[in-house]
Amino acid sequence: MKRIAIVISSENGHTKRIANQMASQLNRLDANVDLVNVASQDGLSASDLAQYDAVIVGCPVYLGDFPQLLMDWTWEHRDQLNMMPSAFFTVSLNAADPRPKARAIDDKVLRNYLVQTDFRPRFVASVGGALEYTRYGFFKRCVLQGVSAAAGGPTDTSRDFDLTNWADVAQFVSAFFEQDMTSDYATVNRLPVAPHPVWPIGLPRVA
């Protein structure tokens, strides 16, 4: 039985919902899955990670970037992550917007993350997020209405919206699980990431 870690950051709970769905699907495929939120449990240590056959990392986009905690965790564990079968999924409103501009923004945010953390997951997915207008305070609701409008999404703040394509999520998990998870896995088939200039201090940053 494969042991799989799903490591996420999720402020409002939707990334966790997606991760739970992934875990249920992997359980049905006879995998043993642990779901860890970097914020609540300080991620997994290197020795914890060594107990797993594969890992999925998932993270929402907030104001055009990923949460620093998850960035830091990925950077710290990059060598180990790059020696395991791995996948990464981002969750955002932009992901549900098919227009070229949104796709370009999505691609840039993703590439920034991959370059800044030096993580080279074998599978990458961009998943539509949630708009939980009725749960946000006034300020957040206004910000999210603006973000959603820019992404061509819903702006009716009297109700919530789930923009996740759950069938795509299931397909992503199947593709990930069906990969060859043998122990001699090496980071072949890495995502091609264009070389970027980096900032000299701290985490490499895309200029």
Ligand SMILES: Cc1cc2nc3c(=O)[nH]c(=O)nc-3n(C[C@H](O)[C@H](O)[C@H](O)COP(=O)(O)O)c2cc1C
């Ligand atoms: C404060 C805030 C900022 C956000 N900024 C963006 C953004 O810049 N681009 C985007 O596409 N989605 C943005 N979103 C949408 C989130 O990515 C989406 O709601 C996601 O489902 C949140 O995941 P979570 O529920 O796991 O926190 C933002 C959401 C919040 C709450």
